[in-house]
Amino acid sequence: DQQVKQNSPSLSVQEGRISILNCDYTNSMFDYFLWYKKYPAEGPTFLISISSIKDKNEDGRFTVFLNKSAKHLSLHIVPSQPGDSAVYFCAASEQGGSEKLVFGKGTKLTVNP
Amino acid sequence: ETGVTQTPRHLVMGMTNKKSLKCEQHLGHNAMYWYKQSAKKPLELMFVYNFKEQTENNSVPSRFSPECPNSSHLFLHLHTLQPEDSALYLCASSQDRPGTYGYTFGSGTRLTVV
Numbered sequence: 475d476q477q478v479k480q481n482s483p484s485l486s487v488q489e490g491r492i493s494i495l496n497c498d499y500t501n502s503m504f505d506y507f508l509w510y511k512k513y514p515a516e517g518p519t520f521l522i523s524i525s526s527i528k529d530k531n532e533d534g535r536f537t538v539f540l541n542k543s544a545k546h547l548s549l550h551i552v553p554s555q556p557g558d559s560a561v562y563f564c565a566a567s568e569q570g571g572s573e574k575l576v577f578g579k580g581t582k583l584t585v586n587p
Numbered sequence: 588e589t590g591v592t593q594t595p596r597h598l599v600m601g602m603t604n605k606k607s608l609k610c611e612q613h614l615g616h617n618a619m620y621w622y623k624q625s626a627k628k629p630l631e632l633m634f635v636y637n638f639k640e641q642t643e644n645n646s647v648p649s650r651f652s653p654e655c656p657n658s659s660h661l662f663l664h665l666h667t668l669q670p671e672d673s674a675l676y677l678c679a680s681s682q683d684r685p686g687t688y689g690y691t692f693g694s695g696t697r698l699t700v701v
Contacts (some may be wrong), residue, residue, distance in 0.1 A: 577629045579629045
C-alpha cells in the first residue's frame with residue numbers, strides 16, 4: 475500500500491505561470507514532508523521541506539503548503555521557468571526515530587517557453 | 588570531492604556475472620541508504636545503514652548484498668541478477684533522521700541486466 479501518492483504523472487505549464495504539484499499521504503505519523511527535484515541521469519536533489527507543525531514554508535519561488543486534516547501537501551512554483559522542467563518527488567518521514575524517507579512516484583513537470 | 592559519489596555511472600552485466608556498486612560520501616553523515624528506482628514506480632528503499640550497522644533490509648532478495656565498511660563507504664554486491672533488476676540504483680546519506688533536509692543523493696548507477 476502506497477503511503478505517499480502523487481496522482482498526476484505529468485504536468486505542463488507555460489513559462490511565467492504557476493506550477494502546482496500535489497501529494498497525498500495516508501500515514502498520520504509522518505512529521506516531515508520534503509520535495510525533491512530530479513533531472514535525467516542525476517540523483518534527486520532536495521528542494522524544500524515542511525514540518526507537520528507548520529502549514530506553509532516558502533523559499534524564493536517555491537512554497538510548500540500542508541493540509542494535515544486532508545493529508546495533502548502541494549508545491550507551488552511561481553513564476554515557473556523552463557529550467558524547472560524535471561521530475562518532482564514528494565517524500566515523508568515518520569515520527570519515532572526511523573531513518574527512512576517514503577517517496578511518491580513523482581510528477582514530471584514541463585515548463586514551456 | 589564533495590557530496591555523494593557513486594561508481595560506476597552505468598553498468599551492463601550478464602545474469603551470471605558478479606559486480607559491485609560503490610558509494611562514497613564526504614559529508615560526515617552517519618546514515619547511508621540504497622534505493623532502487625524502476626520506471627513508473629516510487630523510489631524503493633533497499634537497505635539502511637546507521638553508523639555502519641544495517642538497520643533495515645526491506646525484503647530485498649539475497650542476490651543483492653550490501654556492505655558498509657565505515658560510515659563513508661557503502662557497497663552493493665550483485666550476483667545472478669535477473670533482467671527485472673535493471674533499474675537506477677541510488678545511494679544517499681543523511682545526518683541522523685532525514686527530518687528537515689532529507690537525504691543527499693548520489694547521481695546513481697544505471698544498471699542493465701542482459
